[in-house]
Amino acid sequence: MARLFGTDGVRGRANDDITAELAVELSVGAAHVLATLGAFGGTRPRAILARDTRPSGDFLGAAVAAGLASAGVDVLDAGILPTPGLAHLVQSTEADLGVMISASHNPAPDNGIKFFARGGTKLPDEVEDAIERRLGEEWDRPQGTEVGTITPYEGAIEAYVDHLVSTLDTSLEGLTVVADCANGAAAETGPAALRRAGATVHVIGDRRDGGLINDGVGSTHLEPLQAAVREHGADIGVAFDGDADRCLAVDAAGEVIDGDQVMAILALDLHERGALHEDTLVVTVMSNLGLKLAMEQRGIRLSQTAVGDRYVLEEMNLGGFSLGGEQSGHVILAEHATTGDGELTALHLLQRMRTTGSTARELAEVMTRLPQCMINVRGVDRARATIDHEVLRAVEAAEEELGETGRVVLRPSGTEPLVRVMVEAPTDEEAAEVAERLATVVRERLAL
Template sequence: MARLFGTDGVRGVANRDVTAELALDLSVAAAHVLADIGAFAGHRPFAVVGRDPRASGEFLSAAVVAGLASAGIDVLDVGVLPTPAVAFLTAARGADLGVMLSASHNAMPDNGIKFFARGGHKLDDAIEDAIEKRLRESWERPTGAAVGRVRTDVRAADDYVAHLLAVLPHRLDGLHVVVDCAHGAASAVAPRLLREAGARVDVIGGEPDGLNINDGCGSTHLEPLQAAVVEHGADLGVALDGDADRCLAVDALGDVVDGDQIMAILALALRERGALAGDTLVATVMSNLGLMQAMQREGITVEQTAVGDRYVLERMRRGGFSLGGEQSGHVIFTDHGTTGDGVLTALLLASRVAQSGRPLAELAQVMQRLPQVMVNVRDVDKARAADDGDVLAAVQAIESELAGTGRVLLRPSGTEPLVRVMVEAGEAAQAQALADRLAVVVRERLALSGE
């Protein structure tokens, strides 16, 4: 049976894959596992629970709260807030557990359940596996005063905004920013934060109704932001996703500045302030080769990990590094948080523009992106992608053809039933042709119909 937990919690179509029953049972199992490992020793446990504005989050968060309270855990309900805010509040409130209901950048019908341990850190794989094993086991239910109590945390948003403002290195006075909130979890806090930091702010994608999250807007649909930045004559634009754990940007001309470029800009900014630990940036194997080349020129080491912000964070914590992230816009600042924070990323990127007095387009020129093509091959047996001889031979043939001028990456998706074929090359046409060629081999060799 497939593992219930993916690379970023439990995720699927709400009310079909991710049901109220599953949400309740997962919460109870998490409470039991954490109790058994001594996480609640000597005190009455409590948890922080938040969600993004998806309609399904209303009943799923209610189920999570019910499960936790039935297991004897008090609950602070923080309502609609970004994932990084829930992680921050889990740590700031001294909670034993945090739970976020969100499917991040996925379309509205999906939802997900993500757990944070004490301190706001994601649960490790072993604890997730233990939770999964204990689903729906029989248990002795607390009664009377031993059941959990539920209350609303009315200061949650204020404290999160204050936390981010406290780390602002340079105010944004005089800067004009457009922010696309993806009709998501940061629709209230992101514009407020940027305004309190001094920026003039125009907002798009800031009217969530429970159904429009990520719908043609946000970090997965940059076209509206590109148009708005040019229309308003803004200095830059920033786009968040549904739970605001990632951020992409647009310069004054409407050109996209991706996560790799953002990391390059902020790595130099942090080093300038003496805050880039070990003069090292942690990135994934999906980051553009141009980032590696740029950081090498600047004397900054790049450590690479598997795809997934949890793996980036693990490497950062192990090495004591302060900056890491993904091309998709997950950027982690371990001095200020325990997970990717798109709102903080937007704030620090805008601060760098204001402090330097240089346009974002100029700052982004620190790295030159090699043309990178991604082809998603669906309806294939992704588990065999790393073992099929013909697929591996095709990869080797393309790598020989590139002869060090590019690279090939074949990666099964951690959240979707597909294999991603990525090729970088000196020319876009060459990258596309090679990616298409490899995709044909993957489709032919790994097709599910051939099982």
């Protein structure tokens, strides 16, 4: 049986893969496992619940709240709030666990359930497995006053915005930014934080109609942001995804600044201030080779992990590192957050512009991206991607062909039914040719 948890919680089609029944069972299991680990000290455990704007978040949130309360957990419902906002509140209020209802950058029909432990941290694999083993088991149900309560979390948005702005050392006055909120959880908090920090803000993608979340807007669809930046003559544009744990940017000309470039900018800032622990930046295997080369030239080492911000965070915690993230825009600033935070990233990117007097493009030129081609191969058995001998031989041959001038990454997605083929090479044409060749092998060998 396939593992229920992926690289970022449990995710799938709402009311099909992710049902109310499953949400109740997962929440009961999480209450039991995290209560045991959390050592609540004799008091009734407390959870914070939040969601993005998807319509299915209503019934799934209600199911999660019901499951937690039935297991004796008091639930504070924060309503629509970014994932990093939930993580911050779990940490700052010393809640025993948090639950986020979101499928992040996925389309509106999808949804998911992410758990956070005490301290606002994502769960390691072994804890997720322990929760999964609890599904369907018999348990002693509390009665009477021993069941949990469900109440609104008043002031959750204000508390999170206050936190975001408090992390800055200087005003953003004088900067004009366009913020694309992906019609998701950042629609209120993102513009509020940027404005309170002093920036002039134009907003797109701020509809709270969850049926439009990530629909042609946000960090996976940068074209509207590019157009809006040029229209308003803005200094920079920032784009979040549906639950705002990602941030990508575009410069004044509408050129994309990806997660690798954002990390390079922030790494240099921390490095210059002596705040980059052991001069190390933590990234995944998907980060561009150009980032590694640029950082090495400036005395910064890269530590690589598997794909997923949870693995980046595990490495950061293990080494006490200050900064890490993914090319997709998950960026973790450990001094201020326990997980990737798109709004926090945007604020600190703008602060770097303000303190240096540099444009977004000038800052992004710290690294030169190696040409890269990514092909998502659908309709294949992703479980066999890393064990099929012909696929592995094709990857090895491509790596030998590229030598030190490029690289190949082939991996099954942890959140979608597909296999990703990524190739970096000296030219766009060579990257595309090698990637398509490998994708063809994957289609032929792993077809369902």
